[in-house]
Amino acid sequence: MSVDDTPREDGDSPLDALAARLVDGRINGGPIGDSVDLKRIEEAVREILIAVGENPDREGLQRTPGRVARAYAELFAGLRVDPAQVMKSSFAEDHNELVLVRDIEVQSFCEHHLLPFLGVAHVGYIPGADGRVAGLSKLARLVEVYARRPQVQERLTSQIADQLQDSLKASGVIVVVECEHTCMSMRGIRKPGAKTVTSAVRGTLQADARTRAEAMSLIHGS
């Protein structure tokens, strides 16, 4: 069964377009990265269906490998996006205190079981000496680029913080991620409702306990 990765007129496939949606527009006017090997995913999914005792040729499953291939390409589109490109536009603004975007939805996949972990990220920073600030949507895009990869929550959290600090030359950064891992709720220990909270704090927000406490209280809505 073939999958719809037909190149469009501008030379990008629909899957490149999916990855493009994670950043602002085109990068260098061309496709973002190597295409996902959909055929290979299809073959692997067919093998999995056989291995679990299913018949991949029965009517309901015939198109499943192709669907899963397209779904994986979408769910892991962040692998084909350079996070630095997401943050490349910033602007000067006379604001040298905390900027925080709270409750950014996180949909990621634990790299151990390839099962989703879901929750929210809170991303804040204090602009650096050159006073550059990012468009607010870029913070959410950054979360998205790192979430749409096989991940562990700790790495997701620190990657967002490090990229933010690097791109904006921010004087301080705070990232808090709160997620429920379906590999802990649907299987294994089966503890639905357990939330994992991770934080990454950089620069002045790390050095100064009072500023950090203020940021934390804003994150928790008090």
Ligand SMILES: Nc1nc2c(ncn2[C@@H]2O[C@H](COP(=O)(O)OP(=O)(O)OP(=O)(O)O)[C@@H](O)[C@H]2O)c(=O)[nH]1
């Ligand atoms: N630190 C961390 N652990 C995670 C994350 N996602 C999943 N895990 C854990 O990764 C571990 C993998 O443990 P293993 O013992 O190798 O695998 P397993 O036998 O399937 O583990 P159980 O889930 O305990 O059944 C589990 O304890 C998961 O809960 C994450 O984002 N961060």
Ligand SMILES: [Zn+2]
């Ligand atoms: Zn897991």
